[in-house]
Amino acid sequence: MSWFGEPTVKVKSYLEEKDLFTDCQKTDMECDYDEILLSGLKAQILASTKDKIFVVLHTSTSHGPTYYKKYPPKFNQFMPVCKSVELAKCTQKELINAYDNTILYTDYILATLIDELKELDGYSSTMFYVSDHGESLGEKNLYMHGIPMSIAPKEQIEIPFIVWASDDSVVFKENKMLSQYYVFHSVLDFLDIESPVYDKDKSIFK
Numbered sequence: 001m002s003w004f005g006e007p008t009v010k011v012k013s014y015l016e017e018k019d020l021f022t023d024c025q026k027t028d029m030e031c032d033y034d035e036i037l038l039s040g041l042k043a044q045i046l047a048s049t050k051d052k053i054f055v056v057l058h059t060s061t062s063h064g065p066t067y068y069k070k071y072p073p074k075f076n077q078f079m080p081v082c083k084s085v086e087l088a089k090c091t092q093k094e095l096i097n098a099y100d101n102t103i104l105y106t107d108y109i110l111a112t113l114i115d116e117l118k119e120l121d122g123y124s125s126t127m128f129y130v131s132d133h134g135e136s137l138g139e140k141n142l143y144m145h146g147i148p149m150s151i152a153p154k155e156q157i158e159i160p161f162i163v164w165a166s167d168d169s170v171v172f173k174e175n176k177m178l179s180q181y182y183v184f185h186s187v188l189d190f191l192d193i194e195s196p197v198y199d200k201d202k203s204i205f206k
Contacts, residue, residue, distance in 0.1 A: 142155075
């Protein structure tokens with residue numbers, strides 16, 4: 001059987017920002033930004049009676065054009081930053097600074113998530129972080145993304161793929177080049193889910 005892309009995944013429990021905001025306000029999190037996704041996450045996992053739990057967190061931190069609005073002011077470490085939606089009106093340095101601040105904030109979110117997963121005693125946990133696309137920041141007068149993959153510059157198609165595992169027994173293959181297609185099969189592998197569409201060659205785990 002062949003597939004164009006990956007099979008549909010049905011989600012039974014779906015929370016939007018408005019669903020998380022009330023509980024987030026009771027914490028010291030910055031609730032107007034992507035870290036709101038972590039609000040109550042550990043408690044939800046611990047409250048589950050399932051032996052396998054799969055959670056998707058969809059961030060928008062590094063998605064333009066308003067990069068400077070995607071992180072709290074304390075993450076304004078690289079200055080000056082671009083504050084225009086017309087990116088060509090900014091200097092490339094301003095644009096890169098704003099984008100780098102979003103990366104700094106993303107690092108913080110991922111580190112916070114990993115710390116919370118470490119506190120889940122009795123759970124074997126894995127975190128996958130992968131982007132859907134990269135961003136052009138003025139190279140060759142190109143901005144953001146959306147150019148067809150066959151002619152897109154590397155800035156738009158080379159993306160981060162970060163994996164953390166709580167269990168030292170988890171062994172990764174020595175892959176030098178991965179794609180988004182590996183996510184689906186690696187999740188099935190880690191959760192030990194049998195499926196006729198599972199391809200062991202596209203799992204990152206040995």
